[in-house]
Amino acid sequence: MPELPEVETVRRGLAPALVGARILRAEQRRPDLRFPFPDNFAARLAGRRILGLRRRAKYLLADLDGGETLVMHLGMSGSFRVDGDIQGAFHHPRDKSAAHDHVVLHMENGGRVTYNDPRRFGFMLLVQSNGLDAHKLFQGLGVEPLDEALDASFLAHAFRGRAAPAKALLLDQRVIAGLGNIYVCEALHRCGISPLRAGGKLVTAAGRPGALLARLPQAIKEVLADALAAGGSSLRDHRQADGSLGYFQHSFRVYDREGAACPTPGCKGTVARAVQSGRSTFYCPQCQK
DNA sequence: ACACTATCCTGCAGGC
DNA sequence: TGCCTGCAGGATAGTG
Numbered sequence: 521m522p523e524l525p526e527v528e529t530v531r532r533g534l535a536p537a538l539v540g541a542r543i544l545r546a547e548q549r550r551p552d553l554r555f556p557f558p559d560n561f562a563a564r565l566a567g568r569r570i571l572g573l574r575r576r577a578k579y580l581l582a583d584l585d586g587g588e589t590l591v592m593h594l595g596m597s598g599s600f601r602v603d604g605d606i607q608g609a610f611h612h613p614r615d616k617s618a619a620h621d622h623v624v625l626h627m628e629n630g631g632r633v634t635y636n637d638p639r640r641f642g643f644m645l646l647v648q649s650n651g652l653d654a655h656k657l658f659q660g661l662g663v664e665p666l667d668e669a670l671d672a673s674f675l676a677h678a679f680r681g682r683a684a685p686a687k688a689l690l691l692d693q694r695v696i697a698g699l700g701n702i703y704v705c706e707a708l709h710r711c712g713i714s715p716l717r718a719g720g721k722l723v724t725a726a727g728r729p730g731a732l733l734a735r736l737p738q739a740i741k742e743v744l745a746d747a748l749a750a751g752g753s754s755l756r757d758h759r760q761a762d763g764s765l766g767y768f769q770h771s772f773r774v775y776d777r778e779g780a781a782c783p784t785p786g787c788k789g790t791v792a793r794a795v796q797s798g799r800s801t802f803y804c805p806q807c808q809k
Numbered sequence: 810a811c812a813c814t815a816t817c818c819t820g821c822a823g824g825c
Numbered sequence: 826t827g828c829c830t831g832c833a834g835g836a837t838a839g840t841g
Contacts, residue, residue: 522834522835523834523835526834554835554836578834578835593835593836594834594835595834595835595836596833596834596835596836597833597834597835639833639835641835641836642835691835691836693835693836700834700835701833701834701835702834703834752834753834755833755834775834799833799835800832800833
């Protein structure tokens, strides 16, 4: 479920159960997800206290005592579940999703945090906390989209001379870290930029942001803020850590709305679907230029 | 350097 | 009903 608003919503949901709490015991139920788990993963988690839970881009970072940080990425289908069931697990045998419960953290406070990931594109790593920024995963990461560093001149610099479509550039985590397919589609629609438009064409010859590009940072920040306020988007049956559903999917203007009337006031267009870099793009050919 | 593809994996919806 | 195809919120290695 993982773009920035979803990961941040997960972080907020997990924090009460994890921050300040000690991991009594950890279960690692398979050798790997996207990558192999670290050596002695479960044993290295046992007894550790979680000092804080942060987010960087789409990564969740749990800082542990002892100087290590547990780095978690949800991939496409990762989710966390928190239950306070101290008496023992209730796992319905027909609950298929339990087959994909890959990691369980048994907390000293009686809580239990389970990581479930059917597609296993997610991963967990342990990294020295003081070397996090230098780690390969974080080294090349672009700006946080909600940071003030994301502004029109930053985008003009990043897009200048690029032939790749705006969609591809916004999905590139080395430029902006945290956007994904949904929010890129939504942000481009909000500011009237076609996802097919070459990035370089949105920049003036002098390297300044064009009129449309100037609106993009605000569009990105607004759609993310709206999604955060809604608890993220819940496609299919994805749930937040506390079991509740985000509801921003009801506010999508173009994503997964092929054939619907364009919601832009005064626009008579119809939402279209295109495929870019193997992924669906939704946009209005009428008002996105 | 850049642009584009194929790929990892499972589940689900839609067509026949 | 069942089988098949395509598609899914991500990110990377590999190709030209």
